[in-house]
Amino acid sequence: MNHAPVLYDEVLRFLKPETGRAFLDATTDGGGHARGIMEAMPRDAIFVGIDRDKTMVDRLSREFSNDGRVRLIVGNFRDLQQITRRFADSFDGILFDLGMSSIQLEDSGRGFSFQKDEPLLMTYESEPEEGRETAAVIVNGWTESDIAEILKKYGEERFARPIARAIVTARKQKRITTTQELVRVIEEAVPARYRHGRLHPATRTFQALRIAVNDELEALAKGLEGAMTVLAPGGRLVVIAFHSLEDRTVKNFLRDSARDNKGVVLTKKPVVALEAEVRSNPRSRSAKLRAFIRNP
Ligand SMILES: C[S@@+](CC[C@H](N)C(=O)[O-])C[C@H]1O[C@@H](n2cnc3c(N)ncnc32)[C@H](O)[C@@H]1O
Structure with a gap:
């Protein structure tokens, strides 16, 4: 690559x-x-x-x-x-x-791509320090409104609120730890027309998480x-x-x-x-x- x-x-x-x-x-x-x-x-x-x-x-x-x-x-x-x-x-x-x-998108194995099934890290560091913020930490730990805010601000995601709500509901059942688990949550949270639009519905959420994880x-x-x-x-x-x-x-x-x-x-x-x-x-x-x- x-x-x-x-x-x-x-x-x-x-x-x-x-x-x-x-x-x-x-x-x-x-x-x-x-x-x-x-x-x-x-x-x-x-x-x-x-x-x-x-x-x-x-x-x-x-x-x-x-x-x-x-x-x-x-x-x-x-x-x-x-x-x-x-x-x-x-x-x-x-x-x-x-x-x-x-x-990094294709080969890092750190969860930058919504097309792969990888652990939800998204750190630019290939060897992140213990306790380092990761995408998994954000989706499993942050409040619904904080998640919605970064999706809106960094991802310009129209469905920031429903996606944030769906993430918080899903994680009550089970921690979200892989990219594909997150993709499924996002797909279920957005309207059908958005699901089949030009842009994959997870694009903006992934971008927002990456920007937040790496400050x-x-x-x-x-x-x-x-x-x-x-x-x-x-x-x-x-x-x-x-x-x-x-x-x-x-x-x-x-x-x-x-x-x-x-x-x-x-x-x-x-x-x-x-x-x-x-x-x-x-x-x-x-x-x-x-x-x-x-x-x-
Ligand atoms: C778009 S790539 C650069 C590609 C490079 N110009 C080339 O032509 O091969 C961006 C790189 O910036 C690194 N990066 C992002 N934020 C950084 C930061 N705050 N400090 C150092 N490197 C960073 C990423 O790890 C990534 O490898």
Whole structure:
């Protein structure tokens, strides 16, 4: 299983890795964008990659074990400054490609996909710490109104209330521990026309749980702040978001940074995938890329 990097050419165009001494990919995953950056950057530049998923970092580490310019770290980009401090004081290019990858969806075994039958974890960490929030903890432990709230907020789910109610009713009979158990509860909670609509009725609930489990919006806000702190003069920051709340966070952050005279937003409107890319890689359909250049 591979992950096709989204907006690949656009990322390299905005990041300009041909010039600079240090590059940071805050969401390295399978290294789709990372390989492009490494190939294009000067021979004496360094590349730092971060990902929360140890399986992905281990995989890429094996590939680059002989390349002294490459450092790959398991970590959360919300701690970006602390993580990167030992490698470089500042970076000439920083990339965030948010959310989950196709590899995690298909191969992680952690319950990201409603099409598989897997334990309900949804943690980006492949080895979650003891006591870590998981999707199972949320659906079996949170109150009905808290569940409904995240389904509405992070999933924009129209049937947030009935789904939350059905989850709480079902768990009284038996703990919900697998993706398929949750899918059945959702299917029974929504009207028939929604069950057979364009989108699988579990899509939005799964998205909402993933965002909540990984505290994605908070991590993004902290990650962007950290990135701005370590962005070198003239350095470039590129962020790809897949969710409207994420994109709004990015948009507002870059606008405020420009207002504070830290630099200039390079994308008046977000850059989106061309039709050909959407056709070959449906994941790119909702991608929005924004870029920023730090003042010299
Ligand atoms: C869409 S994938 C990146 C794909 C990569 N650009 C490529 O082309 O192969 C997003 C990755 O970000 C990671 N991730 C999500 N939130 C993170 C966080 N807060 N800190 C570090 N990594 C994170 C996920 O584990 C996932 O591997």
